[in-house]
Amino acid sequence: MKNPVFLIAKKEIQIALRQKLITALAIVIMGLLSVALYAGYIAYTQQQTVVENAQEKSRKEWLEQGDKHPHIAAHYGTFVFKPKTILSLFDFGLDTFTGTSVYLEAHYQHEFMFRPAQDHSSMIRFGELSASLVLQVLIPLLIIFLAFPAFTEERENGTLKLLVSQGVSYTPIIWGKILAYLSILFAIVFPFFALAIILSTGITTSDSIPDPWLRVLFLILIYALYLLIFVSFSVWVSIQSSTGRNALLTLLTCWILFTIIIPKTTANLGESLYPLPSMKIYREAIQKDIRNGLDGKTPKTTREEQLKKKYLQDYKVDSIHKLPLNFEGIRMQVGEDYGNKVYDIHWKRLIKIFDKQNRISSLSSFITPYLSIRNVSMGLTATDLHTSIHFQKTTEKYRRELIRKMNHDMAQNSRYGEFYEYKASKNLWKTVNGFRYKTMPAYKILLLYRIELLSLCCWAILVFFLLGYSSRKIKPVL
DSSP states (O other): OOOHHHHHHHHHHHHHHHHHHHHHHHHHHHHHHHHHHHHHHHHHHHHHHHHHHHHHHHHHHHSSSSSOOHHHHHHHHHHEOOOGGGGGGGGTTTTHHHOSEEETTTTOOOBBBBBBBGGGGGGGGGGGHHHHHIIIIIIIHHHHHHTTTTTTHHHHHHHHHHHHHTTHHHHHHHHHHHHHHHHHHHHHHHHHHHHHIIIIIIIIOSSSSSSSHHHHHHHHHHHHHHHHHHHHHHHHHHHHHHHHHHHHHHHHHHHIIIIIHHHHHHHHHOOOOOOOOOHHHHHHHHHHHHHTTTTSSOHHHHHHHHHHHHHHHHHOSSSGSSSOOOOOHHHHHHHHHHHHHHHHHHHHHHHHHHHHHHHHHHHHHHTTHHHHHHHHHHHTOOOHHHHHHHHHHHHHHHHHHHHHHHHHHHHHHSTTTSSSOOOOOHHHHHOOOOOOOOOOOHHHHHHHHHHHHHHHHHHHOOOOOOOHHHHHHHHOOO
């Protein structure tokens, strides 16, 4: 005798294929996935080309800036650009909001520029059409229309009574239906994940993301778990509902809560509980601490006078003109280091606020699995806040090394009082390596999203428990 699970799954697939609404929804979703992936790939190739050309041009301008004083070169600075990762064609994440380039120069940590969201209306906050949006929001809607009549229709038609009377228990009926719906979903999404694997591992020309194939594997696993949760939950609601109408209304209400209301509410709650300072206040606080000292009692002039006395004592001379190096270069670098220290303190405070806001979203993933999949998906595609912060840290480290080399050359190779008289050449500019960025490895990303991964597992355990409990407690059909 054939396994009843597969027999029931086969029957459910045949019924689903005969329903025009389900077929129409499947075609629409496949079309949206195709359009989203195509548009994502076009956007990726275009932006990556622009970024590579701009970075090459910026590097050329730095190397060919001509002979000049190192401190002038430090203010001449350079631009660095955030590379577009190949997986961003699948999930745009926060790339639209975080900026694509930053200008690096002495004394200042400039704000990131060229945020694509600035060129769109406020409607962009509801999300752009991407493959991840289709999988996270629209496919669960297809699941609802697939699974809401799973048991209610069987009861109304009397087929459930017929199945039970033939000795089939509720457990194989439940899992047969789940298997059928998952098979339909697999047929819809498999071509697109296969294409994502090909694109991410075979066509990419950027080395900014070190393990694309591993990330794709994790993406497939977490999306499979997410869809399994939705399918199982929908079947359970159908078991508990007296009519198909009640099941549909319940599932649609849950869908609205899970994907729209709760995510928006948690975002607003995070902003209300942990508000961010304005950019003006943030910048003014940094400049105040640099000017007056972190303790508020040691102004810049006092620190510079203390530095001067220290060098005079160390080298046992009575004038900075007699120092074996250019004190002006030393003073500038020490001032740069102090400014970096102040910046790091304020930056860490800002990151703590972001972490507190995001923690609310992470914990809310125990209320809705949508937040779990959304956050982990952005992380694995390197379009999340953690990757953006990591990129900013990398660029700041690069800026500091560039300025340090300019000030060091000034201190070692020029005399105090010389400024326009001393000029460095291309040999110095070459000591500053070209900027290269590589994202965090996948395992570090998954560690950052361990709460979301735990919540997905908890959701899976919960729905499996509910199904198992219902299969034992469901009333016999009379």
